Amino acid sequence: MSGNARTGCFDDWFCVSTAPQTGVLRVYLTRPHPVVVSVYSDAITPSPYTVALTSTTPHIIGKLAQPETFWSDMRKKWTGGKQHAQHDDTVIYGWPLQPVGQYPIVQGVNGRFSHQGASRYAFDFAAPPGTFVFAARSGVVIDLQQHFSQGGPHRRYAPYANYISILHDDGTTGEYYHLQPHSSTVAIGETVNKGQHIGATGNTGFTSLPHLHFAVYTAQAEGRYTSVPIRFAQP
Structure with missing residues (x-):
């Protein structure tokens, strides 16, 4: 694999990137607020892959054999907040x-x-x-x-x-x-x-x-x- 890293950023909230030399697929926050991200593609298993992001540290989803295949059908959904948060009922x-x-x-x-x-x-x-x-x-x-x-x-x-x-x-x-x-x-x-x-x-x-x-x-x-x-x- 060769070429430049490819990155897609969404709603000024998070980005998905692929590294051409290693095929490593990452997702990371671009603002310090929690969000639950689900990524869909035939190139990853499982699909969708869901991760609850809480910091700007990149989360590695996995390695791709063919990164361009991932980008050709990649979809994403997300919701702001902490996944499965427990509401404080005393409030x-x-x-x-x-x-x-x-x-x-x-x-x-x-x-x-x-x-x-x-x-x-x-x-x-x-x-x-x-x-x-x-x-x-x-x-x-x-x-x-x-x-x-x-x-x-x-x-x-x-x-x-x-x-x-x-x-x-x-x-x-x-x-x-x-x-x-x-x-x-x-x-x-x-x-x-x-x-x-x-x-x-x-x-x-x-x-x-x-x-x-x-x-x-x-x-x-x-x-x-x-x-x-x-x-x-x-x-």
């Missing part, structure tokens, strides 16, 4: 919209519109666009999107939701979705405190009305995630 969450009681929950646990399966423990709060959103729990911002403006009541709009993802100290993530474009007041890597203003509600992504979708998730393999039950402070 009491703050309300992400204030004042409490002014913004009704229009879809709660096991909601029929979209709160089944992975999102069964999510909450949707109806709120006019531009309503301030506050961190329900302290943590570190590990991901955000604020450039989309599309939204509607069809799953084809799901990729266009603006969001903020905050990593908690137990490895779970608090997810704040459907935010107003360019409303984030925080940045990736920033530590935020419970009750801190982080953004504003909007109507982006898969949504039938302006609202905030909030849930706490644990990361799983193959791009999956699972919501967990939480408790809010008494109003």
